[in-house]
Amino acid sequence: MSEFWSDVRQIASEVLAPFQGMARVGVKIIEPTTVLSYPEFRRPMGRRARWRHVLNRYDNGMEKCIGCSLCAGACPANAILVVAGENTDQDRKSPGERFAERYEINMLRCIYCGFCQESCPTGAIELKDIFELAEDSRKKLIYTKEMLLVPDPQLERID
Ligand code: SF4
Ligand code: SF4
Numbered sequence: 146m147s148e149f150w151s152d153v154r155q156i157a158s159e160v161l162a163p164f165q166g167m168a169r170v171g172v173k174i175i176e177p178t179t180v181l182s183y184p185e186f187r188r189p190m191g192r193r194a195r196w197r198h199v200l201n202r203y204d205n206g207m208e209k210c211i212g213c214s215l216c217a218g219a220c221p222a223n224a225i226l227v228v229a230g231e232n233t234d235q236d237r238k239s240p241g242e243r244f245a246e247r248y249e250i251n252m253l254r255c256i257y258c259g260f261c262q263e264s265c266p267t268g269a270i271e272l273k274d275i276f277e278l279a280e281d282s283r284k285k286l287i288y289t290k291e292m293l294l295v296p297d298p299q300l301e302r303i304d
Pocket of ligand 1: 220221258259260
């Protein structure tokens with residue numbers, strides 16, 4: 146007898162399933178929707194959002210990066226290349242003895258872990274909440290120092 150009722154329940158649930166599905170669709174159709182007019186409106190990112198990197202400068206325009214390669218050493222994805230150059234009194238890019246003559250991040254390898262930012266002794270490398278990273282070629286995802294370095298605030302003031 147209990148087997149009979151179990152079969153009845155099974156058949157009833159299979160017969161009702163399409164109607165339950167249609168009822169769910171009906172509710173979704175009349176439910177108010179939330180549409181954000183992206184890109185004019187961007188949903189605020191979380192405080193700890195980590196996306197595109199930048200290389201910071203001091204207020205006087207000097208580069209914060211001193212070419213120490215600690216970020217490259219900390220990167221688990223081997224995505225960072227740093228080639229250091231020597232500062233001279235005539236041509237000084239950073240307050241330290243050295244600066245990053247070449248700085249590259251392979252964004253195809255990056256896993257956005259933030260270890261580079263954590264390991265940097267000067268706060269030079271920072272992951273910002275800039276998430277629009279799509280490109281149409283792999284080459285454009287090798288970020289160079291020129292792409293990463295923030296504008297010189299001194300030059301901005303002159304403009
Ligand atoms: S966020 Fe992580 S994976 Fe990406 S460059 Fe920095 S250390 Fe490497
Ligand atoms: S970004 Fe920071 S850790 Fe990396 S080379 Fe520059 S100063 Fe060193």
